[in-house]
Amino acid sequence: MERNDEAFCPLFHHAVELIGRRWVGAILRVMLHGVTRFGEIRDLIPGLSDKMLAERLQELQREGIIERHVHDSTPVRIDYTLTEKGRELQGAVEALSDWAEEWDHPNTINLGPVKE
Amino acid sequence: MERNDEAFCPLFHHAVELIGRRWVGAILRVMLHGVTRFGEIRDLIPGLSDKMLAERLQELQREGIIERHVHDSTPVRIDYTLTEKGRELQGAVEALSDWAEEWDHPNTINLGPVKE
Numbered sequence: 001m002e003r004n005d006e007a008f009c010p011l012f013h014h015a016v017e018l019i020g021r022r023w024v025g026a027i028l029r030v031m032l033h034g035v036t037r038f039g040e041i042r043d044l045i046p047g048l049s050d051k052m053l054a055e056r057l058q059e060l061q062r063e064g065i066i067e068r069h070v071h072d073s074t075p076v077r078i079d080y081t082l083t084e085k086g087r088e089l090q091g092a093v094e095a096l097s098d099w100a101e102e103w104d105h106p107n108t109i110n111l112g113p114v115k116e
Numbered sequence: 117m118e119r120n121d122e123a124f125c126p127l128f129h130h131a132v133e134l135i136g137r138r139w140v141g142a143i144l145r146v147m148l149h150g151v152t153r154f155g156e157i158r159d160l161i162p163g164l165s166d167k168m169l170a171e172r173l174q175e176l177q178r179e180g181i182i183e184r185h186v187h188d189s190t191p192v193r194i195d196y197t198l199t200e201k202g203r204e205l206q207g208a209v210e211a212l213s214d215w216a217e218e219w220d221h222p223n224t225i226n227l228g229p230v231k232e
Contacts, residue, residue, distance in 0.1 A: 015216035029132075045124055046124070089215060096135070101128075103204070
């Protein structure tokens with residue numbers, strides 16, 4: 001059936017499991033709001049440890065979604081910015097934010113992160 | 117800073133980790149293409165086992181995203197359909213599909229599911 005030829009898409013499959021991986025969506029959303037510093041990202045996301053944030057930032061670098069910049073200052077300043085590929089996630093993040101705000105009311109769901 | 121007040125959103129955090137959980141995005145995308153039968157969903161998604169599909173369908177039911185229908189026929193026919201809440205994920209799934217098709221070319225990434 002024609003509908004099924006496009007129903008499964010390996011590119012989408014990879015993308016959705018990447019941005020939905022624990023903490024990744026929250027990190028991207030914070031960065032889309034212009035936050036660039038490690039400590040600031042960590043402090044904005046409840047429960048996110050230094051170790052997990054460092055791992056996720058490395059993965060996002062490997063995927064070409066963010067870049068790490070080391071500034072030659074004293075003390076050395078490091079920041080993380082979205083690449084064009086990363087910035088273009090804005091539409092998907094906004095669409096899902098809108099959906100979540102419309103449908104996931106605090107009184108009807110458990111708002112903790114999804115458990116494995 | 118004002119930008120930070122909205123940078124983290126627990127509703128988005130829950131939603132992105134739900135749809136990005138292993139197999140969930142692929143299941144939703146297949147269902148958004150009109151596929152309703154357990155065996156058909158399973159056969160369309162490479163590597164998805166009966167056990168994992170059953171678990172994920174139960175989770176999506178608990179989240180109010182899909183409904184299970186048992187038809188009083190011989191043999192009994194069961195199908196799964198998206199609720200209004202589920203159908204309204206279409207925009208987010210399309211936005212992410214578009215992004216994935218634009219950026220994740222098969223020659224530049226490992227297309228397997230994201231590993232834990």
